[in-house]
Structure formats: C-alpha cells, structure tokens
Amino acid sequence: MATRIAFPVKYFEGNLIFGINGQVYAGYALPDQHYEYRSEHDQLTLHDRLQRFYWNTKADTHALIVPRFQSIAEPFNVWNLRKPPKELAEEGTRYIEECMEFLRGREVSQYRFYMFVRLQETDVSGSFFAQLKYAAKDFKRYLADRSGVDAPEIFEEEMEAYSMQEQLVFDRIEEDLAGERVTAEEIQWLIRRGFYRGIGEVPIRKGWEPKADRIQSKGKKARRPREREILTLTEGLFDATAGRRLTVEQVVDGKARKGYMAFLTISYFPDHLEFPGDEWLLWLNRLPYGVEASVRTEYLDYREALDKVRNKKKEIAAEDEHAEDSGVRASQQLTESESEANQLERDLSQDKFPILKTSIILCVSAASERELQLRVQAVQDLYTDELFQVEVPYGDQWRSFNEMIPGGERLITDYIHFMEPATVAASMIGFSRQLGDGEGFYIGDSGHQPVFFLHDRGPRHPELTTTGSAVIVGKVGKGKSLLAKLLAYTALLMRAKGVVFDPKDEWRKVLRLLPELQEISRIVTLRSVEEDRGKLDPLAGASKEELVEAGETAKRILQFLARTPDGTYEATVLGRAVDQVISEARDRENPRHPSMLQVLKYLKERMEEAPERRRDRLEEIHEVLSYQAFSGQTQLLFGDGTQKPIELTQQLTVLQVEGLVLPQDGETDFGRIGLAVMMAISDFSRRFSNQTSDQFKFVLFDEAWRLSKVKEGRDILEELIRTGRSKNSAIYIVSQSASKDLIGDEIKMNVGYQFVFGPDTPQEAVAACELLGIEANDDNIDMIKNLPAGTCLMSDLENRVNELRVNPVQERLLRAFDTRPGSEEDLGEMEQTQRKHKEAVI
Known part of the structure; x- marks a missing residue:
C-alpha cells in the first residue's frame, strides 16, 4: 500500500490551482525552442533570460518537463481521417503498416514545458489582529483550510486578489520566457497523466472543469468547490510495496493494463558547472524515450541565505570541534564543506544574489518491470558520465508521485540543493532537440x-503564422530530390492535389515504378510544336476574377522577353495593350477570349500611334515578340484564344517541357526563353494554388533556383508562398543554392520548413546557415559541409533546427525516388544502413 497522502489539489479555475494547504499556483506553458546549432552568444542570452526569471521572481516555482507519449500508430491517424483515394488505398495502407513496423519498439514522445509560480497567500481578513479574530470566529473553516480535510470556500475577493497577482506574474513570464497561460484542459491532463504512466495516452474529458457552488459566506460572495469532485481525476490501483518503483493498474478498452514508474532524485551536483556545456536537463534528450522532470525552487533573499550559511558554518565548526575533542581528524568532506561555506559567505556578502532552495525529481516509466529497470540504469549512467549522482530513494516513491502534481508542495526534503539562479537556469528548461510536427x-x-x-x-493551425511551404536546398546527389518526392507522395496519400514541374523527366520513372500513381496522374508534355501552342498562355483560361493577376504575369513575361525595364515608355505601351485585352475579356455584353497574340495585335496599333522618336524601339519590340510567338518554345506562351487550357482534373499533374534550356549558375542572359517559360509555369501554378477548395494543394518546383535568378521569377515564387496559407496550399522549392540572390528575404520569411543538404562551397554553407536562422560560425559551417548523403538540417514550423536522416522506409520508394547515378546499385547498402539504424535506436 502507498503511504496515505491527501491529494494536494482541491480546485482549479483558469490557470489558477488551489492546493489543500492554502497554496495557490499560477500555471504557464512555455514554448519548445531549439538549442542546438545556436551560437555561444545566443546560448548565453537564452540562459540569461532564464536566470533573470529566477532572480526576479521572488516566489516558489515548480517547473515541469513532461513528454506526451504516443503510440506508434497515433501520428499516422491523419491517414485514417483523410481517407486516401481508392487508387492509393491498398499501397498506401501497406506503406503505413511498413512504417509502423519499422518504428515498432520505439517510443514517440513530444516534450512539453510548464512553469508554475506560487502566489502570495491572500487573506481578506486584513491585519494580523483581524486574522486572529477570523480564526477565532470561524475556527472550523480556518482549520479545514490549513489541514486539507475539506474543500472550504474561496471568497470572490480572494479570487480578485489572486488574479491581480497573476497578471504581474504573467507579464514577467511572457517577457522572460515567452510563456502563455495554461488552460483548464491542460491542468486536467497534467494531473491525470501520472495515473497512466507506462500505460498510454490519458483519456481527456473534453470541456470538463471542476465545479464550485456560488454561495454567501460571512456576508461575502464565495464559491465552494464540490467535495471530492477533483478526486474523480485520480483513478487506478497503485502498488508501492517494491520500495523503489510504483505500479499502477488501469482498465483500458475493457482490459486490465499495468504501468511501471520510478522516481529518481539528483542527489549530487559537481562543484563547478560550465556554461555552455552543462545543460543538465537538456541531456535527457539524448535518451531514446521521454523522461519527466520536476524542479521546485524556494526563493531565499541573500540576507536570509547569508543567515543560513552562517548557521551552517556554526554546525560545521561544532562538528570539527567535536572531532578534535575526540582525537579524530576531521573528514575530507567536512573540510570541503567548510571551504564551500566560507566561499559562499564571501560571494553572498559581495554579490548579494539570492539563493534557490532547489529539489529535482526525475520520473521514468515503462510498460514492463524489466524495461523500467533498463531505463532507470540508463538515466543513472547518463548523469554519472557527467559527474552527477542520481538516486532512486527507497520508500519515497509515492511522495515523489504527489510532489510532481502541479499545485502541490515539496514532499521530498532529503535531496535539497542551495543553488544560485544561474545554476538552476543552466538546466535550460523549455529547450529540446525535438523536430517536426509530431x-x-x-x-x-x-x-x-x-x-x-x-x-x-501550417495553413490549418490557428496559432501558427507560417505556411506549409518548404525550401529544399543542397548540391547534386545529397538527397534533396529524394525528400521532395517523398513529401509529394505522402501528400497524395492524404488526398492532396498537386502540380509538379519536372524539367529533368524524373517523374516518368516514379510513375513507372509506382503503378498506384498512374491512375491518378497525368503527364503534360509541352513541345515546340503548333499543336501545343498557347498551352502556357497566362491570359488563356483565366477566370474573370483571375484576369488582373494573369495580366500582371503577361506584362512581366513580355517585358522580360523584350528586355524592357519597368518605368520606361515601352513598358507602359506593353502594359496598356495587356490592359485593353483584359478590359475586352471582362466586357459583360461582348466578352472576348483573351490571349497573348491579341496583346501583340493591340501593341501594333499603339505602336503606329506612338511619337516618331519612340516608334523605332516599339517596332523592334513588336518584331522580336512576333518572331518568338511563332517559333520554338515561346509559342507555348502565345495563344490566339481558341486553345484549351491544361486540364487539372487528375489528382497529380506533371508538367514537362521538352528541351527546356535554362541558364546555368553564373549565367544571366543565355536561356532567357527557358526562364520566360518557367515564369508562365509559375503563373499556372499560382492559378492552381488559388483554386477555392478545402482540399490541400501543393506545387513542387524542381530547379527553382534558375527561375529565382531573375527578379520576375522571384516575384512569382514569393507570391505563391505568401498566399499559400490563405489558399490551403504549399510550394515545395528545390534549389541547388541557398544564397540570398536566389532565395530572397520574402521567401525566407514566409516559408514554413527549410531543409539543407550538404552544400558545395563555404559560401553556400554560410547562406544555408542564414536560411536556417542559425549563426554561420565555423562549427556550423563545417557540420553542414560534411553532412552525409540522405541527411540534412531541418528547420520546422516552430523554427527548431536539428539533423534529419531521410528515410522512405520502402525499397520500392527508394528505387523510385533516388536519382543519383548508380542509385539502383546503392540500394542494398542503404537498406543495410536502415537495419543497423533501427537496431541502434530500439
């Protein structure tokens, strides 16, 4: 049987938790931030923010690090919710099953971070004499309030006073830690999760909050929590007889299941910690499973701390004197304690910093006793390697369980450390190595x-402001095409609709090796023949609502082909010719089909009306454009209004332009026609993305770096990314370069994900660091340059950065997606690497 301890919480409302002994805590959720790959300056700045919080928050605090455990199947629930198209159902189901089989035996967990601050006790009775009067008048309430045997009323005046206090605390939390108030549902989850450790995810009661009756007490408005209602959150049969672990039994889906948990305490800290380097709670991210952590602090003003140190010195001196009287030499530990006390006394007297009376509890859980023992040993080994000491206190497991409940009090007092705020802040609470969407x-x-x-x-999340778009950069053969195709394939599995620009004819192989895609896909090959004339005409096929944007694209393409910059007379004439075509197309009584050839007709009319000194240049522009409209690939851009636009009835449309010549890196003029075609494809993609539909849409641009070499191309890419969130769409840009000239600030600010594979040069490594938002220091540059094939640095929607080792799992996907020379022969080696990796992480 577990030691009988009264449940520490009597009521909660909003983010306020009321304890049975009169304590009131305000709770806050802290954002998960990445710590890896930051500069030392950034790391010190982040540490200073935590230190400032602990220094200036002159109250007891309770920090919680809580992994939200998931079953392997849970992250894949989107597969069932979105109901894949029937053509993909069979192979898609097989793919999901193989992914789950590959991950079987591994634990999926997402860390969450919380900070609870104890508010000063509010007593509406007023002065000390009024409190005595209050206690004498209503001794029953006073006794119940302090003993926790009942849930006495909470006066409205008290609630108002606590709310005012909470606002001040929230202001500090928001400024120092970017925290937000916890919700009642989060508090419910934080309480209930302890009763399901080692078993599974907690069943949450949606919309449930503890109820309180509104009453009048002593002539004042009050609320009285309903007796025992909060206890309905506590369930399960516990066994603490083992001494160093707890066992809980729950009924899940009609079957009895057991979970095992063990609570550990950090009993010894090394004398000197280095920062950066000794982030003593961030180390938990090294383990392949989640570990909970609870850090309770009690604030001691430097004067109070100094008194305690001096009292401790007296105790040490007494022990030393006793040893001398007994003829025994003082122990080394006693000598070290005396030296530490003297040093601490000097530091406190000089620097006047507060001391935090700190206790740390770690919790490991598992589905079996054997697994629990292995995990406990791994945690102890982790800290032993760093010269820390971790104990599993015998007989204190149930107390530790209750101490980790938010709103409770410290129950384990044998492992208390007196720390400076800087040492507590070195835990780096709120930081992790997590990555991805979970x-x-x-x-x-x-x-x-x-x-x-x-x-x-990204588009659906109510709090995120980024799009679901992604930039994938890196040199040839490092894995960016593999990742891009994997993202596209999995998007199709969730019923997304997509357009892929395929300049290297790679998707023909994909469709050949993945027959399930053949029924939902259409390859549109665009050739330099009369039959394909006008298929990329930006004005053709545009609805009346799209005509204005289509007109802007037409102007950009015509100016680009005519080498006519903005603001010139010739650009104005071109623009007016486009506007006239659009105006006629929007005529209600006699609308005409707009086309680029129609623009050339009006350009000739305006040319004849132009001043003599301008006519030669306009004639030259008209001659150039007329020639291009009937020769080579540019005839794809010039329709006469009778051509049918490219159909988008299939779930996947692959655009291939035969013989498309694009400029190589460093070239600015050669391949101009190819860039104009790319601009038209980008406009086609914009029109596709802007379709009004709840269905998610994606556009995959390979070789996008060539399009972004010119301003007109960058403008279109930026527009596609900027509008992606509102249109429930995403653009996946695949580029060889991350340089600012090719991926501008507008793209960087609006893209949701960044993936950087190994770059070619130090300059590209610097640009890659800027794209990821990390410092371009020597360590980061060397690391990025030496990333192995198939591994990249990823920045996710929360701007967390870490390494990603791409893995499509299935051999057939590896074969279909891998475009490296000799990739077919490399498959055996890659599969062997997969097997070794799986064995390593289990």
Whole structure:
C-alpha cells in the first residue's frame, strides 16, 4: 500500500490551482525552442533570460518537463481521417503498416514545458489582529483550510486578489520566457497523466472543469468547490510495496493494463558547472524515450541565505570541534564543506544574489518491470558520465508521485540543493532537440526520435503564422530530390492535389515504378510544336476574377522577353495593350477570349500611334515578340484564344517541357526563353494554388533556383508562398543554392520548413546557415559541409533546427525516388544502413 497522502489539489479555475494547504499556483506553458546549432552568444542570452526569471521572481516555482507519449500508430491517424483515394488505398495502407513496423519498439514522445509560480497567500481578513479574530470566529473553516480535510470556500475577493497577482506574474513570464497561460484542459491532463504512466495516452474529458457552488459566506460572495469532485481525476490501483518503483493498474478498452514508474532524485551536483556545456536537463534528450522532470525552487533573499550559511558554518565548526575533542581528524568532506561555506559567505556578502532552495525529481516509466529497470540504469549512467549522482530513494516513491502534481508542495526534503539562479537556469528548461510536427507521415529520424511531417499543419493551425511551404536546398546527389518526392507522395496519400514541374523527366520513372500513381496522374508534355501552342498562355483560361493577376504575369513575361525595364515608355505601351485585352475579356455584353497574340495585335496599333522618336524601339519590340510567338518554345506562351487550357482534373499533374534550356549558375542572359517559360509555369501554378477548395494543394518546383535568378521569377515564387496559407496550399522549392540572390528575404520569411543538404562551397554553407536562422560560425559551417548523403538540417514550423536522416522506409520508394547515378546499385547498402539504424535506436 502507498503511504496515505491527501491529494494536494482541491480546485482549479483558469490557470489558477488551489492546493489543500492554502497554496495557490499560477500555471504557464512555455514554448519548445531549439538549442542546438545556436551560437555561444545566443546560448548565453537564452540562459540569461532564464536566470533573470529566477532572480526576479521572488516566489516558489515548480517547473515541469513532461513528454506526451504516443503510440506508434497515433501520428499516422491523419491517414485514417483523410481517407486516401481508392487508387492509393491498398499501397498506401501497406506503406503505413511498413512504417509502423519499422518504428515498432520505439517510443514517440513530444516534450512539453510548464512553469508554475506560487502566489502570495491572500487573506481578506486584513491585519494580523483581524486574522486572529477570523480564526477565532470561524475556527472550523480556518482549520479545514490549513489541514486539507475539506474543500472550504474561496471568497470572490480572494479570487480578485489572486488574479491581480497573476497578471504581474504573467507579464514577467511572457517577457522572460515567452510563456502563455495554461488552460483548464491542460491542468486536467497534467494531473491525470501520472495515473497512466507506462500505460498510454490519458483519456481527456473534453470541456470538463471542476465545479464550485456560488454561495454567501460571512456576508461575502464565495464559491465552494464540490467535495471530492477533483478526486474523480485520480483513478487506478497503485502498488508501492517494491520500495523503489510504483505500479499502477488501469482498465483500458475493457482490459486490465499495468504501468511501471520510478522516481529518481539528483542527489549530487559537481562543484563547478560550465556554461555552455552543462545543460543538465537538456541531456535527457539524448535518451531514446521521454523522461519527466520536476524542479521546485524556494526563493531565499541573500540576507536570509547569508543567515543560513552562517548557521551552517556554526554546525560545521561544532562538528570539527567535536572531532578534535575526540582525537579524530576531521573528514575530507567536512573540510570541503567548510571551504564551500566560507566561499559562499564571501560571494553572498559581495554579490548579494539570492539563493534557490532547489529539489529535482526525475520520473521514468515503462510498460514492463524489466524495461523500467533498463531505463532507470540508463538515466543513472547518463548523469554519472557527467559527474552527477542520481538516486532512486527507497520508500519515497509515492511522495515523489504527489510532489510532481502541479499545485502541490515539496514532499521530498532529503535531496535539497542551495543553488544560485544561474545554476538552476543552466538546466535550460523549455529547450529540446525535438523536430517536426509530431503527427502526419514519418519522413526520417533526428537522433533517436522519429520525425513526422503534416503537410497542411501550417495553413490549418490557428496559432501558427507560417505556411506549409518548404525550401529544399543542397548540391547534386545529397538527397534533396529524394525528400521532395517523398513529401509529394505522402501528400497524395492524404488526398492532396498537386502540380509538379519536372524539367529533368524524373517523374516518368516514379510513375513507372509506382503503378498506384498512374491512375491518378497525368503527364503534360509541352513541345515546340503548333499543336501545343498557347498551352502556357497566362491570359488563356483565366477566370474573370483571375484576369488582373494573369495580366500582371503577361506584362512581366513580355517585358522580360523584350528586355524592357519597368518605368520606361515601352513598358507602359506593353502594359496598356495587356490592359485593353483584359478590359475586352471582362466586357459583360461582348466578352472576348483573351490571349497573348491579341496583346501583340493591340501593341501594333499603339505602336503606329506612338511619337516618331519612340516608334523605332516599339517596332523592334513588336518584331522580336512576333518572331518568338511563332517559333520554338515561346509559342507555348502565345495563344490566339481558341486553345484549351491544361486540364487539372487528375489528382497529380506533371508538367514537362521538352528541351527546356535554362541558364546555368553564373549565367544571366543565355536561356532567357527557358526562364520566360518557367515564369508562365509559375503563373499556372499560382492559378492552381488559388483554386477555392478545402482540399490541400501543393506545387513542387524542381530547379527553382534558375527561375529565382531573375527578379520576375522571384516575384512569382514569393507570391505563391505568401498566399499559400490563405489558399490551403504549399510550394515545395528545390534549389541547388541557398544564397540570398536566389532565395530572397520574402521567401525566407514566409516559408514554413527549410531543409539543407550538404552544400558545395563555404559560401553556400554560410547562406544555408542564414536560411536556417542559425549563426554561420565555423562549427556550423563545417557540420553542414560534411553532412552525409540522405541527411540534412531541418528547420520546422516552430523554427527548431536539428539533423534529419531521410528515410522512405520502402525499397520500392527508394528505387523510385533516388536519382543519383548508380542509385539502383546503392540500394542494398542503404537498406543495410536502415537495419543497423533501427537496431541502434530500439
């Protein structure tokens, strides 16, 4: 039987938790931030923010690090919710099953971070004499309030006073830690999760909050929590007889299941910690499973701390004197304690910093006793390697369980450390090595943790402001095409509709090796023949609502082909010719089909009306454009209004332009026609993305770096990304370069994900760091340059950065997606690497 301890919480409302002994805590959720790959300056700045919080928050605090455990199947729930198209159902189901089989035996967890601050006790009775009067008048309430045997009323005046206090605390939390108030549902989850450790995810009661009756007490408005209602959150049969672990039994889906948990305490800290380097709670991310952590602090002003140190010195001196009287030499530990006390006394007297009376509890859970023992040993080994000491206190497991409940009090007092705020802040609470969306489709691993990607999380998430678009950069053969095709394939599995621009004819192989895609796909080959004339005409096929944007694209393409910059007379004449075509197309009584050839007709009319000194240049522009309209690939851009636009009835449309010549890196003029065709394809993609539909849409641009070499191309890419969130669409840009000239600030600010594979040069490595938002220091540059094939640095929607080892799991996907020379022969080696990796992480 567990030691009988009264449940520490009597009521909660909003983010306020009322304890049975009169304590009131305000709770806050902290954002998960990445710590890896930051500069030392950034790391010190982040540490200073935590230190400032602990220094200036002159109250007891309770920090919680809580992994939300998931079953392997849970992240894939989107597969069932979105109901894949029937053509993909069979192979898609097989793919999901193989992913789950590959991940079987591994634990999926997402860390969450919380900070609870104890508010000063509010007593509406007023002065000390009024409190005595209050206690004498209503001794029953006073006794119940302090003993926790009942749930006495909470006066409205008290609630108002606590709310005013909470606002001040929230202001500090928001400024120092970017925290937000916890919700009642989160508090419910934080309480109930302890009763399901080692078993599974907690069943949450949606919309449930503890109820309180509104009453009048002593002539004042009050609320009285309903007796025992809060206890309905506590369930399960516990066994604490083992001494160093707890066992809980729950009924899940009609079957009895057991979970095992053990609570550990950090009993010894090394004398000197280095920062950066000794982030003593961030180390938990090294383990392939989640570990909970609870850090309770009690604030001691430097004067109070100094008194305690001096009292401790007296105790040490007494022990030393006793040893001398007994003829025994003082122990080394006693000598060290005396030296530490003297040093601490000097530091406190000089620097006047507060001391935090700190206790740390770690919690490990598992589905079996054997697994629990292995995990406990791994945690102890982890800290022993760093010269820390971790104990599993015998007989204190149930107390530790209750101490980790938010709103409770410290119950374990044998392992208290007197720390400076800087030492507590070195734990780096609120930082992790997590990566990805935590749900969706498995795309690879970051360390021990699988990484999941949910394509439409950005557009659908109510709090995120980024799109679901992605930039994938890196040199040839490093894996960017493999990742891009994996993202596209998994998007199709969730019923997304897509357009792929395929300049290297790679998707023909994909469709050949993945027959399930053949029924939902259409390859549109655009050739330099009369039959394909006007298929990319930006004015053709545009609805009346789209004509204005289509007109802007037409102007950009015509100016680009005519080498006519903005603001010139010739650009104005071209623009007016386009406007006239659009105006006639929007005529209600006699609308005409707009086309680029129609623009050339009006250009000739305006040319004849132009001043003499301008006519020669306009004649030259008209001659050039007329020639291009009937020769080579540019005839794809010039329709006469009778051509049918490219159909988008299939789920996947692949655009291929035969013989498309694009400029190589460093070229600015050669391949101009190819760039004009790319601009038209980009406009076609914009029109596709702007379709009004709840269905998620994606556009995959390979070789996008060539399009972005010119301003007109960058403008279109930026527009596609900027509008992606509102249109429930995403653009996946695949580029060889991350330089600012090719991927501008507008793209960087609006794209949701960044994936950087190994770059070619140090300059590209610097640009890659800027794209990821990390410092371009020597360590980061060397690391990025030496990334192995198939591994990249990923930045997710929360701007967390870490390594991603891409893994399509299935051999057939590896074969279909891999475009490296000799990739077919490399498959055996890659599969062997997969097997070794799986064995390593289990």
